[in-house]
Amino acid sequence: xxxxxxxxxxxxxxxxxxxxxxxxxxxxxxxxxxxxxxxxxxxxxxxxxxxxxxxxxxxxxxxxxxxxxxxxxxxxxxxxxxxxxxxxxxxxxxxxxxxxxxxxxxxxxxxxxxxxxxxxxxxxxxxxxxxxxxxxxxxxxxxxxxxxxxxxxxxxxxxxxxxxxxxxxxxxx
Amino acid sequence: xxxxxxxxxxxxxxxxxxxxxxxxxxxxxxxxxxxxxxxxxxxxxxxxxxxxxxxxxxxxxxxxxxxxxxxxxxxxxxxxxxxxxxxxxxxxxxxxxxxxxxxxxxxxxxxxxxxxxxxxxxxxxxxxxxxxxxxxxxxxxxxxxxxxxxxxxxxxxxxxxxx
Numbered sequence: 001x002x003x004x005x006x007x008x009x010x011x012x013x014x015x016x017x018x019x020x021x022x023x024x025x026x027x028x029x030x031x032x033x034x035x036x037x038x039x040x041x042x043x044x045x046x047x048x049x050x051x052x053x054x055x056x057x058x059x060x061x062x063x064x065x066x067x068x069x070x071x072x073x074x075x076x077x078x079x080x081x082x083x084x085x086x087x088x089x090x091x092x093x094x095x096x097x098x099x100x101x102x103x104x105x106x107x108x109x110x111x112x113x114x115x116x117x118x119x120x121x122x123x124x125x126x127x128x129x130x131x132x133x134x135x136x137x138x139x140x141x142x143x144x145x146x147x148x149x150x151x152x153x154x155x156x157x158x159x160x161x162x163x164x165x166x167x168x169x170x171x172x173x
Numbered sequence: 174x175x176x177x178x179x180x181x182x183x184x185x186x187x188x189x190x191x192x193x194x195x196x197x198x199x200x201x202x203x204x205x206x207x208x209x210x211x212x213x214x215x216x217x218x219x220x221x222x223x224x225x226x227x228x229x230x231x232x233x234x235x236x237x238x239x240x241x242x243x244x245x246x247x248x249x250x251x252x253x254x255x256x257x258x259x260x261x262x263x264x265x266x267x268x269x270x271x272x273x274x275x276x277x278x279x280x281x282x283x284x285x286x287x288x289x290x291x292x293x294x295x296x297x298x299x300x301x302x303x304x305x306x307x308x309x310x311x312x313x314x315x316x317x318x319x320x321x322x323x324x325x326x327x328x329x330x331x332x333x334x335x336x
Binding site: 079080082083086112113114115117118122123 | 303304311316317318319320321323326327328329332334
């Protein structure tokens with residue numbers, strides 16, 4: 001958010017601000033509107049009233065990668081599509097998280113073939129893997145809660161945009 | 174249009190066909206030689222088969238004449254269908270019919286992409302399903318299922334496509 005970078009001089013404030021920021025982030029994880037195969041239907045089902053992903057603050061599926069925090073690789077990732085998936089991931093602004101949903105996105109699944117990438121982690125870093133073929137919406141929600149858990153326990157120096165020396169107290173004041 | 178009438182008309186239009194007739198699953202199929210193929214297709218179009226619904230290629234690998242290419246025709250007048258089969262050796266090309274039916278353009282591209290059968294006279298013969306720098310033709314019987322470099326880490330930089 002940038003605010004915490006301005007306030008790093010005060011350790012007590014940083015600790016509690018960290019918690020506040022993480023709490024806010026973990027309850028507003030906006031996923032990218034992005035599906036590849038049959039897993040996408042289960043992902044869509046998890047947004048509907050029966051399973052209601054908005055209980056976790058993630059109902060706002062963004063049509064633009066620049067507005068989303070989470071990309072769910074929902075389905076078989078073919079080599080031809082992998083170029084576009086990588087581009088979408090690169091367009092997302094930090095902080096960003098990745099869920100590999102289902103057997104195909106996790107390891108290639110049954111498609112041990114020339115056309116399929118053997119796991120989304122070959123092209124982008126994956127935070128949570130959801131097993132299943134396809135996983136039920138409950139499993140999608142469980143995966144989302146794992147992401148929330150990860151965000152809530154994250155420290156400032158574990159961020160991807162962290163640079164060494166960012167948290168040091170300036171001397172000479 | 175009645176198929177029998179059409180086939181009689183076809184054999185009067187093109188006498189030296191070497192035409193073989195077979196009915197499979199209720200669908201009439203004729204086998205023509207590669208030489209008479211363009212003339213047969215032109216005649217069938219004139220006889221009323223105004224839609225080409227699919228182009229199919231089959232690899233019959235142990236057979237000396239390796240490939241089959243099957244054109245599935247349909248007459249919109251009464252929805253009668255006809256399959257036209259032509260046998261192609263590995264070093265031969267099929268004359269393209271994309272000048273007769275526009276839908277042959279993508280159908281022949283697909284057969285070229287997956288089986289490597291050439292189509293002479295095709296306006297835009299390049300891959301349609303696989304990416305541009307893919308090596309080999311994956312539906313050939315001698316293509317390894319896992320492809321090249323399967324056990325190595327995958328890099329998106331290796332994929333070049335018609336973007």
